[in-house]
């Protein structure tokens with residue numbers, strides 16, 4: 174049995190890291206907003222979904238222009254990522270301004286319910302627009318980065334089988350890692366990033382440092398939503414077909430990744446996302462084997478969630494979270 | 502010249518009235534202290550001035566400029582710094598990052614560096630601890646950091662809320678010396694204290710606040726001698 178698990182390991186790692194990177198970047202959006210407002214922005218999954226649609230629309234639009242075929246795919250991807258991230262970033266800023274800011278001093282449950290309401294609105298708006306232009310709310314984008322790559326793991330050791338995947342996996346993984354490194358740098362090394370951490374720790378005192386707290390909160394929503402939207406584009410590139418409901422499960426899992434890493438902790442979200450992706454793919458490949466066929470791959474989520482529950486029992490603050498937050 | 506003019510302000514927390522018509526003023530170069538017992542409204546007065554609390558009636562002017570109910574990021578940028586009660590260090594930020602947050606609105610790396618060096622002349626210990634997390638510093642060190650952070654703004658008016666709270670007598674002594682020193686270097690000071698004797702002995706003038714009202718005011722040296730004050734606060 175160990176032998177079979179090892180054989181599939183290279184494939185599990187490639188698939189798991191790619192899925193994990195997607196979870197991780199979306200988880201950042203949850204964790205940043207939670208860190209600064211103690212608000213669980215459940216609409217974030219829908220911002221991700223909107224990004225997938227906006228990105229796909231840009232791909233269809235740009236590739237529909239004849240001359241665009243001359244643009245290398247990678248450049249095209251970067252252009253679409255930037256455009257989409259800017260739009261979803263502004264959507265996030267608008268959401269905070271219109272829906273959350275007026276409720277900032279309301280009991281916590283109220284903005285939470287509002288967030289769920291916004292999720293439904295975003296789903297329906299995207300569905301309406303997609304049906305209007307596409308005739309169907311399930312949309313398939315152009316196929317990009319679809320060459321097959323084989324990772325010759327068997328050449329390293331005969332224990333392993335080769336891993337096979339599309340180029341898009343590498344693109345998704347690479348872009349996601351770049352986004353995470355850039356965010357980590359921003360938050361830890363720049364003036365506005367430090368201000369963001371200061372506001373998260375103590376909003377009143379931050380305002381006494383001449384920091385415009387509302388502006389910092391807007392920036393937080395912009396960055397979180399831009400990252401979410403960009404990940405939506407990556408998702409669309411990887412899977413090709415999208416619908417207005419992809420944000421729900423993915424958003425939920427990204428939220429869980431954020432909790433797993435310690436909600437409010439940025440590096441925690443990255444670690445949590447990667448771990449969740451890896452666990453899910455590991456379960457998907459090996460669950461049937463491990464349980465003698467009782468549970469099949471379709472129970473992978475149960476496996477992942479069971480691990481989450483275990484972590485939370487023994488470390489309720491999450492893997493990188495602080496034991497008992499020192500929030501006032 | 503009058504730096505700060507507070508005119509008959511009333512401040513509420515929900516239905517609770519914390520200030521019942523406070524008026525006071527601070528002139529350039531002065532040390533003015535505001536003393537009173539727990540819950541008298543000292544912190545609320547400072548919060549109303551810097552904009553952390555909203556006043557319901559009354560006005561506040563800073564150097565002749567209307568600042569009533571302006572948010573803190575707009576009042577502090579005018580040159581007033583508010584060191585809040587309990588120091589409120591950003592616990593997860595390093596000493597250096599805390600100081601840099603004080604200089605958030607300051608333009609120019611060299612200006613910031615210069616100010617930091619100035620802060621180190623008052624608080625040499627901070628220089629050795631630049632990369633320590635603020636939250637792991639001792640109470641006295643945190644108070645020094647809190648004042649240092651405010652000095653990064655290069656304030657003309659420094660408002661301190663109970664800087665001696667919870668500190669050992671020697672440290673309190675040091676803090677009061679530093680306040681005197683800052684004042685002689687040209688910074689106007691509004692000092693909130695429960696430590697009435699020490700506060701009055703370094704202050705030019707003082708106000709006594711009780712239940713949200715100013716009940717006494719006068720020169721620091723007179724107030725120290727005042728029998729009522731002796732009985733209530735200097736026992």
Ligand SMILES: Nc1ncnc2c1ncn2[C@@H]1O[C@H](COP(=O)(O)OP(=O)(O)OP(=O)(O)O)[C@@H](O)[C@H]1O
Nearest residue numbers: 514517519537538539540541542543544545546695
């Ligand atoms: N956030 C708040 N919500 C409700 N009431 C408050 C709040 N802050 C202060 N108060 C009330 O306002 C009054 C004045 O409080 P304030 O903090 O200004 O007193 P203080 O003189 O600074 O006291 P201390 O010496 O204990 O710091 C008190 O009755 C207090 O209970």
Ligand SMILES: [Mg+2]
Nearest residue numbers: 543544545586
């Ligand atoms: Mg107080």
